[in-house]
Amino acid sequence: MSLEESFKSLSLDYLNLLINGQAFSDVTFSVEGHLIHAHRCILAARSLFFRKFFCGPDPPLAISEHPIRISSPSSNSQVIPVNSVGYEVFLLLLQFLYSGQVSIVPQKHEPRPTCGERGCWHTHCTSAVDLALDTLSAARSFGVEQLALLTQKQLASMVEKASIEDVMKVLMASRKQDMHQLWTTCSHLVAKSGLPPEILAKHLPIDIIAKIEEIRLKSSIARHSLAPHQHHHHQHHLHFDLEDQKIRRMRRALDSSDVELVKLMVMGEGLNLDEALALHYGVENCSREVVKALLELGAADxxxxxxxxxxxxxxxxxxxxxxxxxxxxxxxxxxxxxxxxxxxxxxxxxxxxxxxxxxxxxxxxxxxxxxxxxxxxxxxxxxxxxxxxxxxxxxxxxxxxxxxxxxxxxxxxxxxxxxxxxxxxxxxxxxxxxxxxxxxx
Missing domain, CATH: 1.25.40 (Serine Threonine Protein Phosphatase 5, Tetratricopeptide repeat)
Known part of the structure; x- marks a missing residue:
């Protein structure tokens, strides 16, 4: 057995402890009416928060600036109520603590009020973004930095296909929690969207809009500062690189049946569906519904x-x-x-x-x-x-x-x-x- 297989087996064995519930459990949490049976030694070994909670003289009521209200167990009850963290998020947190890995994807069988698309796989829709943001906040609050980094990475991938409204939501969270890499990714996506300041003002505070406009200005200056007689060839390639990026984003959106994102790219970024061969790509690679929705945009020949x-x-x-x-x-x-x-x-x-x-x-x-x-x-x-x-x-x-x-x-x-x-x-x-x-x- 290789080292990788050994770690995978170890991860699954610990995850089975959580899945099997009451087997060897010595602590029970109550979250949104659900009971979750867990094991103090595992939680204490994997999380400083739980180590202090179980072993410290006084249970902590807050970590950093993020309050997590977990009532300490009373003498006559072994059930610990957990507030301010949803059941799905808390379970994802425990899954990571037990196994070292987790898939931050909403349950597909559950109806999602924030996802209007039937049959959505929740890879980059609003439900997926919301769950990832909630998981990130919980990971930071409980001091599980590895999970926080994993979630940031997933959010960075999500925003490439997410709606511009969700990108702005992630942008706000990245500023609040000092996530510079995610901030850079989201701010540049919003800048490229082409949405005017008066539209952005409905979602973002003035100081962030100023940053977005600053990025746009720098981008504009960079494009125009290239001297034609010296950098014409470079400018030519820069233009096509940007166009290629648009086409790749468009194709990823079509692969995910996200015609709304394609529509935003057409309206906000000036994407030419004909030059990008959007219909040809859709016919070859996508469903009839995607091609129909593309045609109904009225932007393709x-x-x-x-x-x-x-x-x-x-x-x-x-x-x-x-x-x-x-x-x-x-x-x-x-x-x-x-x-x-x-x-x-x-x-x-x-x-x-x-x-x-x-x-x-x-x-x-x-x-x-x-x-x-x-x-x-x-x-x-x-x-x-x-x-x-x-x-x-x-x-x-x-x-x-x-x-x-x-x-x-x-x-x-x-x-x-x-x-x-x-x-x-x-x-x-x-x-x-x-x-x-x-x-x-």
Whole structure:
């Protein structure tokens, strides 16, 4: 057994003592109606606060500037009431004292009044930020500096994706508790947000707003002080470094389904969703709901061509053979006839895949394509193209449906029938397999 495995085993053994409750317990805390059974020797060994509390002549009523009201046990009761610290935070504190590690994440099964998003994983939402701030305050109050440092590190990671309101909340806490690193991170994020002083004044005191404006001024002077004839190349790279940082933040936000943060970046930081290829990234990596929310911001061109090939998001969705993405893009006026630099339309891609599937179905490279999804994508794009042709006064779609030889036509009918039977048998397997895609024409 390695040293790391030995420490992990030791950590779990001690944590099991806490989990198993009354086994060998010699002290019980009451927090928000919950009883927590613990062990004096472990708490005293791991925390100076508890050492003084259990062993000192007078139980301490406060540590530093942070009052922690823990009533001393009376002679007729072994239960110690704990006030001013919530049950969840106190339990996290004890978990760290027992095991040396803890995950500061709100319980996912519990409803959170500060988190309006259903199914949120609480990695950087308001609930997660609030819990981390409460844990940090408790760690400082109980003198558990290792937990305080761990929580600061987690907060520094959280604020990169958190809403600007939560960043300002962390900014205030970092000033109050003299956390210089966290203060620097948060103050620069607020400065970069572009929010005007009159908006900041609703959340921050005047002296902090002055600091924010000072950071903005220094940043502005640094940008303009670079002499064009000497530093043009450096300035060029600086611009792209800043843009790359924005794009990375945007992608992290999309990965976490945080479209609100993307919206703030668009409004406050001037993020260009098209140049950042936000829709292309969303189609390739995110859910239908995220792409839909992005489109509803109204700040992205649904037909924006990306890269040297000039692919639009609909080209990408067609290549992925994902009806979910095809449907939501068409619902927001994606053009089924838009061409790449090589003159390829999304419809061409789907027809080519259909042909390949029919005649080369055994090719390993095409094994990921499901006939059900392919048929749905083809129907959606063909229908949209047909409607556009009809509205433009076309000839009823003759240009949209070019003649195909009888063998291909027969195979298409066979594919459609086989797919329909497959849908009847397996229609509920997943979101992309569902036949319930509708498109308003």
């Amino acid at each position: 649904v037909n924006y061509p990306a890269g040297p090939a000039g692919k639009t998001p609909l080209h990408v969705a067609a290549e992925m053979v994902c009806p979910d993405m095809v449907a939501v893009l068409l619902d927001h006026h994606a053009d089924p006839n838009v061409r790449t630099v090589d003159g390829i339309t999304p419809l061409d891609i789907l027809r080519s895949l259909t042909s390949d599937f029919l005649f080369k179905g055994a090719v390993p490279g095409l094994s990921h394509i499901e006939p059900n999804k392919l048929r749905l994508c083809l129907e959606l794009v063909q229908s949209a193209a047909f409607v556009i042709s009809r509205e433009a006064g076309g000839n009823g779609g003759a240009a949209i449906y070019p003649p195909m030889n009888s063998e291909v036509n027969n195979n298409m009918v066979s594919l459609s029938l086989d797919s329909r039977e497959a849908m009847n048998r397996h229609g509920s397997q997943g979101s992309c397999d569902s036949p319930m895609y509708s498109h308003d024409f």
